[in-house]
Amino acid sequence: MRLVLSGILLAALATGGAWVWAGRAGAIAPIAPLNAASFDAALVARGEVLATFGGCESCHGQDLSGGIGLPTPFGTIHSTNITPDPDTGIGTWSEVAFTRAMRQGISRDGHLLYPAFPYDSFTNTSDADLAAIYAFLMSRPAVAKPAQPDALPFPFNIRRAMAGWNLLYLCQGPFAPDPARDEAWNRGAYLAEGLGHCAACHTPRNRFGARDAARPYAGAVVEGWYAPALNASSPAPVPWTQEALLNYFYDGWDADHGIASGPMQDVQRHTAALPEEDTTALADYVLSLQSARDPAAAEAARSFAASADANAEAPGFAAGQAVFEKSCQNCHRDGTDMVPLGLSSAVNLPTPANLYHVVTEGVVPSESAYFVKPMPGFPLLGEEDLAALARYVRQRFSTKPAWTDADLSAALTAK
Ligand code: HEC
Ligand code: HEC
Ligand code: HEC
CATH class of the missing domain: 1.10.760.10 (Cytochrome c-like domain)
Incomplete structure (x- = not known):
């Protein structure tokens, strides 16, 4: 009980204190519509691979016009329109505004976003990769579709409270490589902890909906499914190997583990679309989360x-x-x-x-x-x-x- 009370107190304090701070996140001036053809084709193509891996389509819809309801323990949150439509999408967003949204969860006009949009992972994405995703998004066809109202009860409908959440839980990127590890490991970590937002589903959350930092990848309920532990407590009877993980990522199936289904099926498809080096780095990173188990x-x-x-x-x-x-x-x-x-x-x-x-x-x-x-x-x-x-x-x-x-x-x- 005391723990709960102090938790609530802490959150209230942080929220109160951060209220002021939140007020400082102002609007970023709108820009005139961009010419889609002005973006370098190679940059757009790279952005597409990254956006695919980031699962933008899974939550914003195939045409990226949003309006998809995402169930959370706090209520339903709808994704928004991220096509370049100037009125209902992000057509008037500069690259700076886009980068701020991805890194800090702040919309162009200054309102705070909910972490149902996994900016707490996307924050780790590099400037270069964000620039490519921006180019990709801004060269998609614009779709005029206004945002859907969210079905969030009080107090979760107070967006400003997210300032407290950010203060407590947002560890702002970009990703800092671990010098003690090699380049391939860091690449895998960058992909998993950033655009791949693997922890968004595989790490359990606390009562404020933030990932439990003490139990990374310990397995969690998501959308009524269970995303299994990927760490040392992996439930897989046959220990995962690099080969098995690559089968799982490429085919969505492995003879020792079975099939990828539910919310993992989209992720699997997106992971398979990465360049081979990246898929391998990701598999090796996942393996590094698990302790070596007896081959017997x-x-x-x-x-x-x-x-x-x-x-x-x-x-x-x-x-x-x-x-x-x-x-x-x-x-x-x-x-x-x-x-x-x-x-x-x-x-x-x-x-x-x-x-x-x-x-x-x-x-x-x-x-x-x-x-x-x-x-x-x-x-x-x-x-x-x-x-x-x-x-x-x-x-x-x-x-x-x-x-x-x-x-x-x-x-x-x-x-
Ligand atoms: C797990 C679901 C999910 C994924 C994956 C996701 N988004 Fe979103 N996104 C959302 C939701 C929900 C919102 C609305 C949040 C809110 O209203 O507070 C949102 C909002 C945004 C916004 C803010 C738009 C605005 O008008 O304020 C941007 C920009 C954005 N997403 C970009 C992306 C990009 C780029 C990708 C892919 C790399 C992506 N999102 C992937 C769920 C997701
Ligand atoms: C939207 C939620 C979601 C995201 C994001 C997600 N996963 Fe999963 N993952 C799941 C679910 C649910 C399952 C269980 C699917 C099944 O068993 O059919 C799963 C299963 C897995 C498994 C099989 C584990 C086992 O022991 O059976 C692996 C490996 C895996 N995910 C890796 C990843 C990696 C790597 C990423 C990031 C690139 C990722 N996941 C992102 C939801 C997610
Ligand atoms: C017509 C054949 C068929 C029937 C009947 C059937 N299954 Fe399956 N089942 C499959 C196939 C095919 C797969 C996927 C391939 C695999 O796992 O080898 C599968 C997969 C599964 C999985 C693994 C899913 C995962 O995400 O890892 C479970 C668990 C399962 N079935 C349980 C059942 C149960 C319980 C029943 C009875 C209610 C049942 N199945 C009936 C064919 C069948």
């Missing part, structure tokens, strides 16, 4: 998962077993060429959230995983059957502790 673990996990009798005697799961035999057995036990369920991260996470999603919605592999068949969804399975199925699948195919009733029902509510 891989063989043990594979043979446990391949065994037809893995935990077959798990008692008291008749209901879940019946669903499994009716709906899943055909493909997942009797089929060939399937990743054994025991290796799938959906079965090995602290929560059944991803398993629920996969079962109800099915799996549509990325185009790059053309050799993987789709899985049909089972949208008609009732909640009780779904929970029973999850309990059974976990107990039978994973060596991790059973999900508790609380785990099973919490994930159903969050879905």
Whole structure:
């Protein structure tokens, strides 16, 4: 209780103090519309690769005109129009205004942005890369589309409060390379911590919606999915290797880990579009977050998962077993060429959230995983059957502790 109170006090103090500071973030003068053809084509092309990797389209829509509602624990926040339309987009933004938004989360007119826009990661992007993204955005077709109102309850609708948040949690970039590490590691870190905003999903957040600095990449719930830990507590039964990560990034599938689904599918596609050197640097950076694990673990996990009798005697799961035999057995036990369920991260996470999603919605592999068949969804399975199925699948195919009733029902509510 005392911790909560002091946390709130601290935030209130910071907010109050920063109110003044926030007032200082003024508007940056509008500029006259730019001629799209004035940008160097090579710069625009580089900007496109970077913007793709940054996932601008995932949140702002394919034409970048925004209006997509992003659910957050505080309410729904809508992305805005980042096409060069002068009235409803960023057509009157100078490069300085754009850089300030990406680095500090401040809009051209001076209002503070919410970190649902991951500027706390984008801040790490270099000036040169921001210039390329700016050139790319400003040479897109302008789309006239006004912003959508946000559905944020008080006090979260007070944008100025973000000044306190920024003071406490924004570590302004650009990225500073670690001289103790080599160039490739620093490149991977730059991509992950900046445009890739991997931590935005994979690092748990505190009650103010900021990333928990003490637990980087420890795994977190995002959009009703669970982004697995990428650090030493990685739940993957077969330890990740560079080769496996490259398969996962390029194909969206790896024989020891299964398929990239949900919000990771977009990320995977974007990562695959990077130059090869960058994708490799990213894989090596992810590996460096995990501690080296005993290579024998891989063989043990594979043979446990391949065994037809893995935990077959798990008692008291008749209901879940019946669903499994009716709906899943055909493909997942009797089929060939399937990743054994025991290796799938959906079965090995602290929560059944991803398993629920996969079962109800099915799996549509990325185009790059053309050799993987789709899985049909089972949208008609009732909640009780779904929970029973999850309990059974976990107990039978994973060596991790059973999900508790609380785990099973919490994930159903969050879905
Ligand atoms: C995870 C979702 C997400 C991603 C990824 C994302 N944005 Fe956004 N962006 C938002 C949201 C939400 C807002 C609106 C924030 C607000 O209104 O406070 C926003 C606002 C902005 C703004 C401010 C616009 C204004 O009118 O104030 C800019 C500039 C911007 N984004 C650029 C980008 C670029 C460039 C990329 C890709 C490199 C990108 N965004 C990727 C969610 C995202
Ligand atoms: C929008 C949220 C989001 C972002 C951003 C994101 N991830 Fe993920 N990631 C997920 C989710 C959700 C999963 C689980 C998907 C599944 O199991 O099908 C996942 C899974 C993974 C996995 C597989 C882990 C395992 O053990 O199964 C890896 C590796 C990974 N992400 C790496 C990255 C990297 C590197 C980045 C940054 C370039 C990144 N992710 C950015 C949401 C995200
Ligand atoms: C028609 C065949 C088919 C049926 C029926 C089926 N699946 Fe799948 N399932 C697949 C395919 C194909 C994949 C993706 C490729 C892979 O993982 O090897 C997959 C993947 C999965 C994954 C891994 C997803 C991930 O993100 O890692 C889980 C978990 C899963 N299925 C569970 C189930 C459960 C539980 C049922 C029964 C309700 C079921 N499946 C029914 C074909 C099927």
